[in-house]
Amino acid sequence: MAAEEQSASIDPNRPMNILDALCPSRDVLVDLADKWVLLMLASLRESGVQRYSELQRSLGGISRKMLSQTLRTLERDGLVLRTVDVKMAPPLVLYELTELGREIAEETRALCTWTEKRTATVYEARAAYDRR
Amino acid sequence: MAAEEQSASIDPNRPMNILDALCPSRDVLVDLADKWVLLMLASLRESGVQRYSELQRSLGGISRKMLSQTLRTLERDGLVLRTVDVKMAPPLVLYELTELGREIAEETRALCTWTEKRTATVYEARAAYDRR
DNA sequence: CTGCATCCTAGTCGATACTG
DNA sequence: CAGTATCGACTAGGATGCAG
Secondary structure (H helix, E strand, O other), rough: OOOOOOOOOOOOOOOOOOOOEEEEEEEHHHHHHOOOHHHHHHHHHHHHHEEEEHHHHHHOOHHHHHHHHHHHHEEEEEEEEEEEOOOOOOOEEEEEEEEHHHHHHHHHHHOOOOOOOOOHHHHHHHHHHHOO | OOOOOOOOOOOOOOOOOOOOOOOOOOHHHHHHHHHHHHHHHHHHHHHHHHHHHHOOOOOOOOHHHHHHHHHHHHOOOOEEEEEEEOOOOOOOOEEEOOOHEEEHHHHHHHHHHHHHHHHHHHHHHHHHHOOO
């Protein structure tokens, strides 16, 4: 989400390896490995298209700053498409997933689903760990 | 990974909803939505079992502090099992995924795979965004 | 309504040094 | 080898105020 250590530029001959600190894929992972990003992908995946204020209500607890920042990151990465209807006042801005965004939103769906399903188990594990 | 806003305790009658700021599943997501966590799950999934120093070499660029901290978080959440062979000197400590850990590591695999596969595309999107 | 610019604090994280 | 403790730089992220 911010300045990360220098990563090598993309070399088509070198296979990607996300465990390698200098692999370019690390930069992409850093953008994705974020609470708000995962939630935004989930929300846009479910709703199809949403405006700014809808997204803020949808992602419970997000501030406008993080909302804008996260949207900008995803837009820059080509995962989210931003559309402005300039003829409207007050402005109407719509956000939706791009094709690439729908791809990754599909991959991260399992992560969110698993989390909801296993939350109770994790809570029990934490309690057991803290008891010891 | 650290103190998060107060979330409701678990109520078996209320369905989990990760978009809800007060849903307990948020706490779990916060632990998972982390670069080092995703990489560690990937590494342990591939290797089966690793010792501390192997993990540090495996997760390129991780500091000992983040290594310990991430391992502790995952151990507490019941995703990683830590085994010490006390009869050894120097100490031999092994880390492996629990059954629960293998579950989530399987879900996050797609995320890492997609990232490696689509890194070039994301880089192009970023370049296009920055050009404009 | 949709943002960006600022300020400010709490927390993150790396480096370093030290222990069993 | 496998950590922990501490310090200090940096950053994330909420709050607020203003603008198109």
